[in-house]
Amino acid sequence: MKLLPLLLSAALANAATYNETINLKNAGNYVILAKSGIDSSNADVIGDIGISPIAATAMTGFGLTMDESNQHSTSSLIEGRAFAPDYYVPAPAVMTEAVLDMQAAYTSANLRTTTDTSRINLNGGAIGGETLTPGVYTFTTGVNIDSDLIFDGEDDEDAVFIIQTTGVLTLATSKVVFTKNKAQAKNIFWVVAGNVAIQASSVMQGVLLVKTDVVLVTDSTLKGRILAQTAVNLQDGAQVVEARVDVEAGIRQDWVDAGTACDYVVLSKSGITNIATSQINGNMGTSPISTTGITGFALTLDDSGQHSTSAQVDGEVHAANYGDPIADTLRIAVLAMQAAYTDARLRLNDNSARKNIGGGDIGGLTLTPGVYTFDRAVQVQLDVIFEGGPNDVFIIQSTGVLSTTAGVEVILKGGVQAKNIIWQFADYVEIRPDTIFQGIVMSYSYIAMQARASLNGAAYAQKAVTLDQNTITGAGGMCDGGPPAETPPTLKEYEESLLKITTVVEEKVDLGTAVNYAVLVEEKVTTTPTSTITGNIGLSPGQSTNITGFGLTVDSTLQFAITSQISGKVFAADYEDPVPDELAQAVLEMTYAYNDAKNRPNLDDNRILLDGEIGGMVLTPGIYTIPGGLGVNVTEDITLEGGPDDVFIIQVAGPFALGPDTEVILGDGVNPDNVFWQIEGPTTIGTDAEMKGVILAGDDVLMEGGSNLEGRVLSQRGVDIQMAVIGTEEAFCT
Numbered sequence: 001m002k003l004l005p006l007l008l009s010a011a012l013a014n015a016a017t018y019n020e021t022i023n024l025k026n027a028g029n030y031v032i033l034a035k036s037g038i039d040s041s042n043a044d045v046i047g048d049i050g051i052s053p054i055a056a057t058a059m060t061g062f063g064l065t066m067d068e069s070n071q072h073s074t075s076s077l078i079e080g081r082a083f084a085p086d087y088y089v090p091a092p093a094v095m096t097e098a099v100l101d102m103q104a105a106y107t108s109a110n111l112r113t114t115t116d117t118s119r120i121n122l123n124g125g126a127i128g129g130e131t132l133t134p135g136v137y138t139f140t141t142g143v144n145i146d147s148d149l150i151f152d153g154e155d156d157e158d159a160v161f162i163i164q165t166t167g168v169l170t171l172a173t174s175k176v177v178f179t180k181n182k183a184q185a186k187n188i189f190w191v192v193a194g195n196v197a198i199q200a201s202s203v204m205q206g207v208l209l210v211k212t213d214v215v216l217v218t219d220s221t222l223k224g225r226i227l228a229q230t231a232v233n234l235q236d237g238a239q240v241v242e243a244r245v246d247v248e249a250g251i252r253q254d255w256v257d258a259g260t261a262c263d264y265v266v267l268s269k270s271g272i273t274n275i276a277t278s279q280i281n282g283n284m285g286t287s288p289i290s291t292t293g294i295t296g297f298a299l300t301l302d303d304s305g306q307h308s309t310s311a312q313v314d315g316e317v318h319a320a321n322y323g324d325p326i327a328d329t330l331r332i333a334v335l336a337m338q339a340a341y342t343d344a345r346l347r348l349n350d351n352s353a354r355k356n357i358g359g360g361d362i363g364g365l366t367l368t369p370g371v372y373t374f375d376r377a378v379q380v381q382l383d384v385i386f387e388g389g390p391n392d393v394f395i396i397q398s399t400g401v402l403s404t405t406a407g408v409e410v411i412l413k414g415g416v417q418a419k420n421i422i423w424q425f426a427d428y429v430e431i432r433p434d435t436i437f438q439g440i441v442m443s444y445s446y447i448a449m450q451a452r453a454s455l456n457g458a459a460y461a462q463k464a465v466t467l468d469q470n471t472i473t474g475a476g477g478m479c480d481g482g483p484p485a486e487t488p489p490t491l492k493e494y495e496e497s498l499l500k501i502t503t504v505v506e507e508k509v510d511l512g513t514a515v516n517y518a519v520l521v522e523e524k525v526t527t528t529p530t531s532t533i534t535g536n537i538g539l540s541p542g543q544s545t546n547i548t549g550f551g552l553t554v555d556s557t558l559q560f561a562i563t564s565q566i567s568g569k570v571f572a573a574d575y576e577d578p579v580p581d582e583l584a585q586a587v588l589e590m591t592y593a594y595n596d597a598k599n600r601p602n603l604d605d606n607r608i609l610l611d612g613e614i615g616g617m618v619l620t621p622g623i624y625t626i627p628g629g630l631g632v633n634v635t636e637d638i639t640l641e642g643g644p645d646d647v648f649i650i651q652v653a654g655p656f657a658l659g660p661d662t663e664v665i666l667g668d669g670v671n672p673d674n675v676f677w678q679i680e681g682p683t684t685i686g687t688d689a690e691m692k693g694v695i696l697a698g699d700d701v702l703m704e705g706g707s708n709l710e711g712r713v714l715s716q717r718g719v720d721i722q723m724a725v726i727g728t729e730e731a732f733c734t
Contacts (some may be wrong), residue, residue: 021160022109022189024207025101026094031080031242033102034228035588038062040077043234046335047225047242048080052095053591056084061234064710076288076320076327079335080242085595092599096512096592102227106209109191112136112162125165128175134159134183142167142194146177150348151205153183156376161188168194169208170222174201174399174426178348181194184242185224198222198238201399203345205243216240219444221342237462255393256344256422256454258440259336260329261460262479265315265472267337267557268447268461271295274312277452277469280503282458282474283315287330290321296467337460342444344424347395349373360400363408367394374398378425381405386438390415394422394439401427402441406450409436418457418475440475508647509597509676510591512692513582514714518568518727520590524718528705529565534727535712536568540583544572546718550693560568567727590714594696597649597678614638614650615662621646631655631681639665640675640692648675648693655681660704663690672711685709685724 027033031047034713036054040061047051051058059082062075070088072081085092105501108377114120114136125139128147133154153159159182163169169192171177179185188206190196196214198204198221206224208214213230216222216238224243226232234240261267265282270289274296286293291308299308299317306326307316318330348369349355356374358365365380369392377400386394394416402425421439423429428445432439433454444550446463449455454471458478514520518535523542539547544554544561547570552561558576560569573580602623612626617635626632631654640648648670656679658664666672675693677683682699683689690708695701697715703724713719713726 007403017277021158021187022105022162022207023210024105024225024227026097027102027105028225029100030083030098030225030227031240032132032228032232033098034226034232035099035230037231037233039231040234040238042077042236043238043240044077044335044338045234045240046079046339047240048083049078049100050083050095052085052092052099053366053588053595054084055086056082060085074617076331079332085592085597089599089601091349092592092595093510096589096596099588100585102209103229103454105227106191106211106229107191109162109209112164114138118638125167128172131180132161132163134161136162136164139163139165139167140623141165142449143169143192144172145170145175146175147173148178150178150180150350151183152180155181157182157184159183159187162191163189164191166193166654168192169196171198171202171204172218173199175199176203176345177205178346179205180348180350184309188224196228203342205346206599207243215424221345223342223346228668239338239342241342255420256340256347256395256440258340258458258460258478260333260347261337261340262458262563264318264333264460265458265474266465266467267458268465269334269463271299271464273464273466275466277470278312278467278470280313280315280472282472283318285318285330285333287318287327287334290318291317291319293464294319313716334338338462341424341444341460341462343443344395344422345397345426347371347397349397362396363405365415369394371395371397374400377403378402378412379405380408383409383411385411386421387413388416390417391420393420395424396422397424397485399426401425402429402443404430404432404435404437406432407434408432410438413436417477419478429461438475452704484652507617508674509593509649509694509696510589511593511712511714513586514590514593514623517586517712517714519713519719519721520586521713521715521719522614522717525550525720525721527565527721528723529567531703531721531723532725533566533568533721535566537566537570538570538583538586540573540580540587542572542692543574544570547572552565590696591716593714594698594716597676597696598651598680600651602651612652612654615659619648619650621648623649625651625653627653631657633657633659635659635663637663640670644671644674645671646670646674650675650677652677652679652681655679655683655699657684658685658689658691661688662686664692666692675711683715 032051034051037058062077064073064075066073070082071091085095097287119137123522125141125143128145131150131152160548185205188209190206195212196210198216200217201219203221208226210228214228215233218235219237221239223241237347262283271293297310301308318326318466354372360376361379362384363380366385369388378398418438423439423441426444429443429447431453433451438456440458443461447459447461448466449470451468456473457475487566517538520538524546550563552563554561559579560571569719571579602625608625612632615634618639620644672692678696680698683697683701685703689703691709692712695713701713701715701719703721705723707724709726
């Protein structure tokens with residue numbers, strides 16, 4: 001039987017010119033998707049995340065809470081949902097599709113080519129400072145971005161950029177990847193064979209299609225997606241924002257949308273401290289910290305338990321420890337605040353006259369609409385004027401601090417609105433005594449307003465806010481205007497969009513390309529000669545040295561081996577291409593099949609067999625569940641009665657043993673390909689026992705001397721075959 005190189009052939013069929021986007025299919029439903037884990041240390045994510053084939057326990061640091069449907073979980077650090085293959089159906093099949101699509105997208109993107117030699121190994125991989133136009137860029141070295149990088153869409157909102165590297169990708173500390181002229185983050189694809197490191201306080205844009213792992217170092221940000229074939233690590237303060245609607249799309253291309261954060265005039269993550277009496281005209285909120293982080297306001301809890309009031313606040317005070325829906329609403333508002341900060345930071349300033357204007361001191365200047373960029377501290381030592389129209393936008397970006405001199409004023413002329421002035425500062429903000437300040441202040445650190453200073457706008461801090469006899473009034477229309485936000489799909493819409501959703505037992509468990517093997521394992525295959533295998537053997541990620549007792553002869557192509565004991569071929573992860581990828585795919589699909597079988601719901605109490613005694617029984621089609629981890633020891637023959645299309649799934653939470661000289665009997669034409677034994681513990685097929693069906697094993701499988709299996713062994717560990725027989729022509733040839 002020939003292997004089916006589905007992933008490679010699909011990618012070749014879809015190879016296209018650079019100006020066609022990469023179709024992520026179901027992988028595009030996730031802002032982070034990984035195969036071996038997602039680890040977070042106080043990081044924030046906007047969008048859905050998912051892992052597979054590893055279980056939900058590999059999503060760490062999020063403090064996940066299972067939804068009542070058991071199909072997904074949520075977290076205060078995620079504006080979205082978390083999915084894993086060990087959640088209830090349809091999650092296993094959903095995650096199967098997504099990961100397969102992620103791998104296909106990586107291959108498709110890697111097959112794009114360029115005939116422009118100037119785009120091959122540009123600058124030896126040191127592309128910082130460059131302005132890249134649409135197309136494919138290929139590197140046989142690592143790619144290092146050590147200064148700001150620009151993607152120029154040349155006024156084409158569909159412009160596609162593909163950066164391929166056989167090495168690693170590194171974005172240096174405090175550097176930014178910008179877009180220009182309608183270039184969009186969702187159309188920038190980083191195709192990386194090595195690992196990706198986004199260093200501290202830097203901002204990356206695009207879809208990371210990565211063969212290995214991705215790390216976002218402290219306080220770094222990604223606008224796009226992470227689709228990693230191993231693990232993702234998000235360090236303290238890292239942020240990942242899904243590229244749904246891009247900043248240059250929509251009616252008002254330059255407006256910074258604060259999302260639901262606009263419902264608050266003061267919003268912080270670690271507390272609001274009021275030293276002396278202040279007046280807040282609007283809502284205040286803190287999350288994830290509780291009301292213990294709000295001091296100096298003499299709060300009174302409302303009867304609803306959803307908010308507090310204060311004589312100093314003309315509005316409501318919200319905190320993370322209040323009940324839903326406020327807690328959830330506040331969590332989303334904080335994530336929206338962070339997304340708005342990232343949006344503001346990613347606005348490109350291509351006007352050199354507006355970089356480090358005044359050496360950082362903008363006092364005494366009259367600023368016209370646009371982006372002003374500073375790589376240093378910004379001071380306002382004299383009054384500063386913002387002059388323009390009611391729809392004009394001003395963005396002041398700085399990697400440093402913002403401070404004012406006492407008593408200065410921010411003046412608006414020509415109808416300029418405070419809601420359209422964005423102060424985006426990577427460090428802290430200090431507004432000194434008696435200052436009259438205007439605009440939306442966004443600090444990655446803390447905001448301190450000193451005695452009697454006032455603010456017309458909002459104070460959004462990703463750490464704390466300190467007040468002292470201040471007045472803060474929400475800028476009119478903060479929630480009005482700007483491009484409409486794209487709403488995430490409902491769970492029902494999401495599920496209906498998928499190609500395959502397994503929900504009922506009547507459907508056969510899909511083995512994917514694992515169906516090409518009689519024996520497929522991850523660790524080892526051993527035999528005590530002479531055993532007989534009808535079909536192929538596959539081993540991955542284990543090496544060919546872990547296939548013992550068969551007397552293998554490696555073919556001249558170095559892609560497989562043969563032996564007199566096997567009617568088919570033997571494949572291992574260390575054989576030549578394309579075998580490693582094909583085996584990895586098959587093992588992945590084997591794991592999905594195991595999870596699918598495990599998570600099929602058993603709605604018939606009569607088929608939940610608490611004692612595990614199934615010997616001597618006659619089973620009709622459906623699901624049988626043996627819970628509790630005690631396992632099954634079959635000492636009498638079992639009969640499966642049904643037709644050739646009927647499906648049987650036996651879920652065993654512990655070990656399984658079919659005793660010596662015991663038989664599984666198939667009646668009335670039952671097809672062994674439709675019988676699935678999902679076994680969590682070790683499996684033993686005893687001496688001279690007759691087994692039928694597909695063994696989906698989470699642990700080792702032992703076939704003792706003289707035993708026979710009409711079916712397949714698909715094990716996530718190893719198989720030991722002691723003078724046994726596996727497979728028949730009927731089981732493998734369809």
